[in-house]
Amino acid sequence: MTPAAERVLEVAGKLFYDNGIHAVGVEAIASEAGVTKKTLYDRFGSKDALIAHYLRRRDERWREHVIRVVEQRGRIAPARRLLLVFDALEQWIAEENPRGCAFVNAHAELPDAAHPGRDVIREQKQWLLEYLRTLAREVGVRNPRKLATSLLVLIEGANVTSTLGVVPGAVGNAKEVAKQLIESS
Amino acid sequence: MTPAAERVLEVAGKLFYDNGIHAVGVEAIASEAGVTKKTLYDRFGSKDALIAHYLRRRDERWREHVIRVVEQRGRIAPARRLLLVFDALEQWIAEENPRGCAFVNAHAELPDAAHPGRDVIREQKQWLLEYLRTLAREVGVRNPRKLATSLLVLIEGANVTSTLGVVPGAVGNAKEVAKQLIESS
DNA sequence: CTTCGAGTAAACCGACCGGTATGGTTACTA
DNA sequence: TAGTAACCATACCGGTCGGTTTACTCGAAG
Numbered sequence: 001m002t003p004a005a006e007r008v009l010e011v012a013g014k015l016f017y018d019n020g021i022h023a024v025g026v027e028a029i030a031s032e033a034g035v036t037k038k039t040l041y042d043r044f045g046s047k048d049a050l051i052a053h054y055l056r057r058r059d060e061r062w063r064e065h066v067i068r069v070v071e072q073r074g075r076i077a078p079a080r081r082l083l084l085v086f087d088a089l090e091q092w093i094a095e096e097n098p099r100g101c102a103f104v105n106a107h108a109e110l111p112d113a114a115h116p117g118r119d120v121i122r123e124q125k126q127w128l129l130e131y132l133r134t135l136a137r138e139v140g141v142r143n144p145r146k147l148a149t150s151l152l153v154l155i156e157g158a159n160v161t162s163t164l165g166v167v168p169g170a171v172g173n174a175k176e177v178a179k180q181l182i183e184s185s
Numbered sequence: 186m187t188p189a190a191e192r193v194l195e196v197a198g199k200l201f202y203d204n205g206i207h208a209v210g211v212e213a214i215a216s217e218a219g220v221t222k223k224t225l226y227d228r229f230g231s232k233d234a235l236i237a238h239y240l241r242r243r244d245e246r247w248r249e250h251v252i253r254v255v256e257q258r259g260r261i262a263p264a265r266r267l268l269l270v271f272d273a274l275e276q277w278i279a280e281e282n283p284r285g286c287a288f289v290n291a292h293a294e295l296p297d298a299a300h301p302g303r304d305v306i307r308e309q310k311q312w313l314l315e316y317l318r319t320l321a322r323e324v325g326v327r328n329p330r331k332l333a334t335s336l337l338v339l340i341e342g343a344n345v346t347s348t349l350g351v352v353p354g355a356v357g358n359a360k361e362v363a364k365q366l367i368e369s370s
Numbered sequence: 371c372t373t374c375g376a377g378t379a380a381a382c383c384g385a386c387c388g389g390t391a392t393g394g395t396t397a398c399t400a
Numbered sequence: 401t402a403g404t405a406a407c408c409a410t411a412c413c414g415g416t417c418g419g420t421t422t423a424c425t426c427g428a429a430g
Binding site: 018019020022023099100101103104105106107108109110111121122125126129146149150152153154155156157158160161163164165166167169170173174176177180181184 | 203204205207208284285286288289290291292293294295296306307310311314331334335337338339340341342343345346348349350351352354355358359361362365366369
């Protein structure tokens, strides 16, 4: 990844997320990054490929963030560690996610299932589900898969509702429900 | 609402939802509806106003659907009636919602808070929250507002996750969680 | 019998879209 | 020192965007 490509990706991440993918032209990205369109196309090949790169990069940051928050403290009960995912979400929303889940938003703008970005979207959700499942297994519940599914639903729901601004304390509420859910599993 | 305007609105509803708002031009809507652009602009004034009309119309259909499913059966326990909202969602997804919540999707494409469509989006979520609160109050739980919030989170989460295709039985799962939540409230 | 709203048809506007082409410059490296 | 990768600058391509304008037709209501 060349320095120019890095700048393009960074700018694209900001513009795509803030304004929506279709609303942003490659010309705007190039000029904002201090790069010519030629360079942009030399590095990424097409806008669609750039979109996929943008999503991949954001997914990487999200995963790192979750893992950092969940695994920062050394000794902690597995059930509490599972709940830390909700704290990670709350921080993520406050710091990087004012316009909602970038992957849900991208999915709304990419109806073509063959779009290269669609794979990234699917993988992002799949990873979170698997991660939750792993944590749930460590808790020792009867049905880790089912619990992980429920928690994913709560997380996605909290993300959407808190973004839409209808319910301010959506993440905290979801965390409470999750706690109750874990205890009764 | 003139017949031509009606056709425009119907076509716009389909194209906007299936392809995303920005991806559809007014020219495509007009020609698909068998109408000239002049007629479209005489009736709706602007694309932004048409977007708001599209969302409003879809919200109306959604509310009618929910109310029909929830209130179809005469005598039924309030707790069971509350759970019928999840059945309504499942039907809605199967019949009209393969690409996820139109309002969440629209929110992703309309970053400008002053856009006329944003009001409709907010009102759609607000209505559902109020409706859930009313049903929760009839159940007689201690904190209807809190329960309604939790249910909204579950509904939005189930809608998103089942759309993204990561979890097939997301709505059923959410309903189970909701049942447990109601019983322990 | 006339007025008027609703509609068609078609051209037009400036702006922007994603993408390409040509050509030149810098800096590192084999 | 020759080659090459990375970059800049500019101009261009066909096509589409949202939106406007002019001119005309038609049917129904006053």
